[in-house]
Amino acid sequence: MNIGGSLPPEEPPTIFYVGQHETSRQPPVSLNLLSQGQSLGYDFLTTRITTAAFQSRVLSLASEHSKGIQESSNPGAIPAPLVSPLTPEDTTLVPEDSNTSLVAIVSPWIDLGSTDPIIAHISRQVFNLEVAYAAFCGVNNIVVHGPLPDADVMQYARAIQEGLGLGPYLQLHILLPMTGELETEYDGDAHLSDLARGTQNLEDEEEPEDDLYGTWNAWNTIRTLCNYSHKLSIALELPRQLPPLSLQSRWYSEAVRLLLFPRTTFIRNAKGYPVLSKAHQQLLTRFARLRFAPWMLLSDVGPIADSNPSTTSNTEPEPTPAEAASGTKDKPKDPVSHLRYLRYLQQSQPSRPPIERFGQGYQDYLQSPLQPLTDNLESITYEVFEKDPVKYEWYGRAIAAALKDLSSTIEDQRPLVVAVVGAGRGPLMTRALQASQKTGIAVSCWAVEKNPNAFVLLQHRNATDPLWAGQVNIVKSDMRHWQGPIISGETAKVDIIVSELLGSFADNELSPECLDGVQHVLRPGHGISIPQSYSAHFAPIATPRLHGDLLSRAGADKWDIPYVVMLHQYDYLSVQPDSDTARIPNVKEAWSFSHPIAPAKLEHSRTRAGGGVGAGGWVGGDGSNEHNARSCKLSFKCRNEGVCHGLVGYFETVLYAGSSGKVELSTNPVTMDEKSKDMISWFPIFFPLKTPIYVPDGAEMLGKETDARHVGASFKPEAWVYDVTEHV
Numbered sequence: 001m002n003i004g005g006s007l008p009p010e011e012p013p014t015i016f017y018v019g020q021h022e023t024s025r026q027p028p029v030s031l032n033l034l035s036q037g038q039s040l041g042y043d044f045l046t047t048r049i050t051t052a053a054f055q056s057r058v059l060s061l062a063s064e065h066s067k068g069i070q071e072s073s074n075p076g077a078i079p080a081p082l083v084s085p086l087t088p089e090d091t092t093l094v095p096e097d098s099n100t101s102l103v104a105i106v107s108p109w110i111d112l113g114s115t116d117p118i119i120a121h122i123s124r125q126v127f128n129l130e131v132a133y134a135a136f137c138g139v140n141n142i143v144v145h146g147p148l149p150d151a152d153v154m155q156y157a158r159a160i161q162e163g164l165g166l167g168p169y170l171q172l173h174i175l176l177p178m179t180g181e182l183e184t185e186y187d188g189d190a191h192l193s194d195l196a197r198g199t200q201n202l203e204d205e206e207e208p209e210d211d212l213y214g215t216w217n218a219w220n221t222i223r224t225l226c227n228y229s230h231k232l233s234i235a236l237e238l239p240r241q242l243p244p245l246s247l248q249s250r251w252y253s254e255a256v257r258l259l260l261f262p263r264t265t266f267i268r269n270a271k272g273y274p275v276l277s278k279a280h281q282q283l284l285t286r287f288a289r290l291r292f293a294p295w296m297l298l299s300d301v302g303p304i305a306d307s308n309p310s311t312t313s314n315t316e317p318e319p320t321p322a323e324a325a326s327g328t329k330d331k332p333k334d335p336v337s338h339l340r341y342l343r344y345l346q347q348s349q350p351s352r353p354p355i356e357r358f359g360q361g362y363q364d365y366l367q368s369p370l371q372p373l374t375d376n377l378e379s380i381t382y383e384v385f386e387k388d389p390v391k392y393e394w395y396g397r398a399i400a401a402a403l404k405d406l407s408s409t410i411e412d413q414r415p416l417v418v419a420v421v422g423a424g425r426g427p428l429m430t431r432a433l434q435a436s437q438k439t440g441i442a443v444s445c446w447a448v449e450k451n452p453n454a455f456v457l458l459q460h461r462n463a464t465d466p467l468w469a470g471q472v473n474i475v476k477s478d479m480r481h482w483q484g485p486i487i488s489g490e491t492a493k494v495d496i497i498v499s500e501l502l503g504s505f506a507d508n509e510l511s512p513e514c515l516d517g518v519q520h521v522l523r524p525g526h527g528i529s530i531p532q533s534y535s536a537h538f539a540p541i542a543t544p545r546l547h548g549d550l551l552s553r554a555g556a557d558k559w560d561i562p563y564v565v566m567l568h569q570y571d572y573l574s575v576q577p578d579s580d581t582a583r584i585p586n587v588k589e590a591w592s593f594s595h596p597i598a599p600a601k602l603e604h605s606r607t608r609a610g611g612g613v614g615a616g617g618w619v620g621g622d623g624s625n626e627h628n629a630r631s632c633k634l635s636f637k638c639r640n641e642g643v644c645h646g647l648v649g650y651f652e653t654v655l656y657a658g659s660s661g662k663v664e665l666s667t668n669p670v671t672m673d674e675k676s677k678d679m680i681s682w683f684p685i686f687f688p689l690k691t692p693i694y695v696p697d698g699a700e701m702l703g704k705e706t707d708a709r710h711v712g713a714s715f716k717p718e719a720w721v722y723d724v725t726e727h728v
């Protein structure tokens with residue numbers, strides 16, 4: 001059991017924060033235009049920071065410098081050009097309260113990654129002047145065009161890294177297409193890159209035509225060099241034709257803070273209104289469910305104010321070829337039809353699955369796993385567990401099936417002895433009593449709990465709950481030291497031990513140790529443990545968000561401990577072949593445990609605990625728990641390149657497998673729907689990697705994980721090693 005916190009009252013409404021962008025809107029947005037945009041229903045507008053006059057000034061500086069170099073007999077002696085500070089001619093932006101409703105766009109005619117050092121130098125100055133001034137004016141969200149196709153990405157990344165320090169609150173959004181080239185291209189004719197010299201050596205290198213992950217790769221370089229700064233994010237442009245799901249998922253796992261919808265992303269419905277394809281809608285819904293959902297930016301969907309030509313685009317957007325062919329382009333004249341459509345989608349978002357509703361606000365929030373053996377849980381924590389609509393129901397079924405099977409096996413007609421060990425506030429005991437009523441099989445009930453506070457509540461319940469009716473025997477004890485039930489004055493054995501001591505990675509709350517410790521009370525021969533077995537499963541994932549979160553935390557051991565987390569913004573690095581339409585992850589079993597264990601093993605362990613056999617344990621101590629140590633070595637084929645930030649762990653358990661079939665629980669996404677759909681009790685577990693591993697296309701990751709156990713200490717994988725080998 002591994003979730004914490006309390007339940008939110010109900011699902012909060014989805015809110016889309018929608019802005020408007022015009023590629024050719026040149027002077028900074030005026031107060032008047034902003035209020036017109038807001039009265040149309042936009043939440044924010046984009047604005048350039050500087051004017052056309054500034055652009056001419058800088059381009060003249062660059063071309064004069066270039067001319068000077070060409071004409072000079074000693075070009076090396078000419079100092080690099082300096083862009084002088086901004087003047088009122090260069091910008092009309094001034095600090096205003098309303099600037100929080102603006103997103104600034106750095107001049108798109110610069111080339112930060114230019115291989116011409118002079119162009120890069122001038123670009124960097126423009127970038128720094130603009131970012132610093134926008135931040136000074138209180139416009140802290142700033143979009144920067146991503147590196148040009150032939151750019152030196154490392155150099156571009158260094159410029160961005162420097163830019164991040166220009167304002168304490170600023171957020172730089174790198175404008176990138178999902179793949180290939182931007183639709184939201186700068187359409188002016190003067191670009192600094194046109195003045196670049198000596199770039200042919202890079203241009204000569206042929207770009208692989210189908211470099212689907214090329215843009216992602218550039219982003220990976222930028223955010224890695226910027227050390228996963230939380231001030232750096234992506235303005236992601238959605239294309240008309242979405243790339244394969246694998247690439248969509250990759251972008252989904254990254255820090256996307258703005259989603260750009262160029263006009264061409266929309267298609268027309270039968271009435272001629274702009275709508276999004278089903279695939280776009282699904283992607284939008286995915287993003288909208290994130291804890292920090294990206295803002296949306298409608299790009300070039302029509303000008304805001306025709307009345308002031310100097311502040312609006314002067315050309316009607318061109319129809320796409322398909323629209324031109326169908327002649328639908330001119331149909332709707334509604335200037336905000338795209339915005340209206342997004343608002344319609346906002347209203348009609350599908351409701352979230354139960355686990356997401358339950359965990360609302362906890363997405364991607366790292367929590368320390370509970371340690372119910374060491375700590376005494378609070379009542380509120382038990383209360384949260386008890387909301388699970390599936391777990392207790394399935395336990396009830398398992399207990400009923402076990403009662404039926406046992407009563408048909410044993411010969412004497414005595415009541416069957418059922419003990420719930422680690423009873424908490426008693427929900428499993430209630431299920432055992434209901435199962436007895438339902439099957440008509442008499443039971444003698446025992447509830448064992450070591451938490452003294454829960455023990456009080458159990459007694460209270462026994463006295464007041466009509467179903468319990470005082471028939472439950474309540475024992476305050478660590479189950480490992482319980483001598484067993486006393487029936488008719490004699491110590492008896494238990495027919496069915498029911499427990500729920502599972503953590504998100506199966507055994508990480510020390511279920512094996514506790515159940516071994518109580519096995520001596522189980523009736524030899526036919527005694528049943530519910531659960532009968534459980535297994536731990538894991539998969540390698542990319543989760544820049546959690547990696548960035550951990551980087552910003554204090555604590556030397558932060559990389560060495562696992563976290564319980566309702567994972568959202570992540571990507572599986574290894575998926576099953578041919579599963580690109582549904583992306584079924586490769587989740588592999590690490591190890592498993594079953595109960596009861598062989599009596600000889602238990603005896604051996606007991607002898608070792610007493611120091612009676614051989615030397616001590618191989619990890620110190622008496623070695624009595626060595627039979628619960630596990631290790632595994634697994635390989636994962638990764639089709640697409642990526643970066644592994646850690647492992648996500650799940651578990652599966654067979655509560656009971658008997659004559660009527662199996663009753664199972666699972667948090668493994670591959671089997672959960674089949675085994676225990678809508679179960680909410682456990683979030684996955686995350687094992688972080690301090691140093692992320694780059695995985696090339698088609699590589700095989702070899703994972704070795706060891707679970708060296710120490711009873712009384714918290715679970716911790718002792719070591720993991722990854723070999724990344726090119727797959728041939």
Ligand SMILES: C[S@@+](CC[C@H](N)C(=O)[O-])C[C@H]1O[C@@H](n2cnc3c(N)ncnc32)[C@H](O)[C@@H]1O
Nearest residue numbers: 001372373422423424449450451478479500514
């Ligand atoms: C995850 S909670 C489950 C509680 C309850 N059975 C339920 O399903 O809601 C585990 C419970 O086992 C108890 N527990 C853990 N280790 C124990 C031990 N060695 N002996 C007795 N109780 C233990 C904890 O105090 C806690 O109440």
